[in-house]
Amino acid sequence: MATGINPDHLRQGIIRPVLQKLDLWSQAAENLLMGTAAQESALGTYLTQIGGGPARGIYQMEPATLDDCYTNFLDYRADLKAKVDAFLAAQPGKSDQLATNNAYATAMCRIRYVRISAALPDASDITGLGNYWKQYYNTPLGKGTVDEFVQNYQRYVGTA
Secondary structure, eight states: OOOOOOHHHHIIIIIHHHHHHTTOOOHHHHHHHHHHHHHHHTTTTOSBOTTSOSOBTTTTBOHHHHHHHHHHTGGGOHHHHHHHHTTOOSSSOHHHHHHHOHHHHHHHHHHHHHTOOSOOOOTTOHHHHHHHHIIIIIOTTSSOOHHHHHHHIIIIIOOO
């Protein structure tokens, strides 16, 4: 069976340093991104959407969501946009880097969540993080469930 990214390497080598460089780190945000990667891609096992959909990368972000994050958020926050764009490689294009550049994908996942006005749940509340993911990332119309999020967090990440 395929296995994803080592959770300690993802947390300490990518998620935490990226969030710190963006000045958007908290333990709750870190755990939310760990859970999002566990739920969306089995912690990096899948980098393209199963079934041929448009979602890419460890967080399975769609190019339309990426574009919306720029058009309706980052384009109005030059300092934050510059911090995010500092993670970009010269090529390929931004949407392709969602699957090829985990630091950039992490920055964009955090941007997707930072746009939400609701406070993050407690860092140790995996069910609360799952509810937050379901409401604001997967959306009520998405196929994922809070129970799946919790199970995948425990399976791929461990405990909060």
